[in-house]
Amino acid sequence: MHHLDTPEETLMTQQSRFGFVAVLLCLALLSGAAITQARTFDTYYTCLPGTVTAVVLTNASAYASDQAFVLTLHDAHGTTLATVADSLDPYESKVVFLNELVVEADEFSWGLLHIDANVLLQIGVWIGTESSWVSVTNLRAQTLSTEGLDIVYFWYGANYANTENRRAGIGLVNPGGVPATGTVYAYDSSGELLNYSDFTLEPYSSAYFKPETVFPVGQELWGLIDIRSSGEIVVVSEYYDAAGTMLDVDIIDSVYYLQAQDPESGDS
Numbered sequence: 001m002h003h004l005d006t007p008e009e010t011l012m013t014q015q016s017r018f019g020f021v022a023v024l025l026c027l028a029l030l031s032g033a034a035i036t037q038a039r040t041f042d043t044y045y046t047c048l049p050g051t052v053t054a055v056v057l058t059n060a061s062a063y064a065s066d067q068a069f070v071l072t073l074h075d076a077h078g079t080t081l082a083t084v085a086d087s088l089d090p091y092e093s094k095v096v097f098l099n100e101l102v103v104e105a106d107e108f109s110w111g112l113l114h115i116d117a118n119v120l121l122q123i124g125v126w127i128g129t130e131s132s133w134v135s136v137t138n139l140r141a142q143t144l145s146t147e148g149l150d151i152v153y154f155w156y157g158a159n160y161a162n163t164e165n166r167r168a169g170i171g172l173v174n175p176g177g178v179p180a181t182g183t184v185y186a187y188d189s190s191g192e193l194l195n196y197s198d199f200t201l202e203p204y205s206s207a208y209f210k211p212e213t214v215f216p217v218g219q220e221l222w223g224l225i226d227i228r229s230s231g232e233i234v235v236v237s238e239y240y241d242a243a244g245t246m247l248d249v250d251i252i253d254s255v256y257y258l259q260a261q262d263p264e265s266g267d268s
Contacts, residue, residue, distance in 0.1 A: 039117045039141040042175030043125055044206075044236040044251050045073070045098050046110040051246070053098045055113070056124040059088035068119045073101055074112040078174075078205035081109075088119060111206035112173045112234070117141070127249045135249035150261035153182070153228045157256055158237040160186070162211040162221040167244070170209045170225050171236035174201035182229035184209060189223045201233065228259075 045053040057069055068088035073081040082101035086094060102109050115123060123139040160168035174180045180201045186194045195214055199207055215221050227235060235252040 039121065041113075041115040041117065041121075041123055041139045041141050042173070042234055043113050043115075043137070043139055043253055044111070044171060044173050044234055044249075045113040045125065046127060046249075047099045047102045047105050048107065048110050049105050050129060051110075052128055052130060053113075054126040055096045055098065055115075056093055056126065057086075057088065057096065057115075058093040058122040058124075059091060059119045060122045061120040062090045063119060064089045065119045068117065069121060070116045071096060072114045072116075073098060074114070074204045074206075076108040076111045076206040076208075078111070078202055080204075110171070112175055112204050114175060114204075115139075125251065129246060134246050135251075137249070137251045139251075140253065146258065149258065151258055152261050153230060153259040154232055154255045155257035155259060156227040156229065156233065156235045156252055158225045158227070158235055158250070158252060160211050160222060160225045160237070161239065162215050162217060164217070165242050166222075167210075167212055167217070167240040167242070168225075169238040169240070170211075170227075171206060171238065172199065172201060172209075172227070172229075173206045173234040173236065174204060174231070175234060176231050177203045178231065179203065180229050180231035180233055182227060182233075185224075185226040185228075186211060186214070187224040187226065188221055191223075194221070194223075 045055075047053060055071065059065070059068055064087070066087045067085050069086060071084045073083070075081055084096060084101065088094065098113070099105070113125070115121070125137045125139060126133055127135040127137075158170060160170065162168065170184070181199065183196055183198050185196045188194055197209070201207060211221070225237075227233075232255070237250040237252065238246060239248045240246055
């Protein structure tokens with residue numbers, strides 16, 4: 001990570017870095033083609049004080065669009081903070097600095113980033129602090145097909161650490177227009193269930209869980225956070241050192257297991 005000394009240098013370096021990313025994306029996506037229907041992306045962002053999120057959007061096709069994408073920002077309560085629509089020429093890339101859309105950052109300035117695309121869109125989400133980038137995630141619009149299935153629960157998994165040197169935080173983001181209910185399970189490295197908690201997420205809202213609020217910091221606890229949800233959600237794993245400095249962010253936007261209803265027995 002490159003440490004920057006001044007806001008001016010920060011902006012200049014960000015522009016230079018994203019310009020380089022745009023070139024790489026254009027070179028990699030020259031074979032892109034048009035799509036016949038809109039695609040949607042749902043992911044996590046953070047504009048909490050001290051954090052930044054930038055989104056790189058690339059038209060990976062040879063077709064221009066006057067409204068290539070519509071980007072909508074919701075805070076942790078599910079409130080719409082901003083909506084941005086823009087055009088993209090063939091293979092063109094643009095960057096949106098989400099912090100510029102947040103009038104006054106506070107403890108709720110994080111949550112759901114929703115993007116509607118009218119072209120074949122490649123999206124990269126850059127998350128960092130005011131001095132360095134700590135995570136880059138390339139989003140995928142495709143998920144496991146649920147066509148013809150009576151889905152009871154969607155399952156997501158994330159690793160956590162609650163040791164003397166590492167901490168973790170787990171965010172849940174509901175991109176849907178109906179409430180999502182479920183349960184968060186915490187297992188240690190041996191597979192023992194340590195704790196669980198039910199949750200309800202209102203439409204477009206988010207929730208956050210820190211293992212250290214349940215388990216005493218200092219114990220050698222690490223393992224699996226397993227999440228069962230009644231609807232599709234986005235799971236975010238944030239990793240910190242002992243001093244609370246962000247080290248990495250992992251955005252989990254696809255399930256590892258679909259729990260379907262058995263049409264014959266009625267069991268799931």
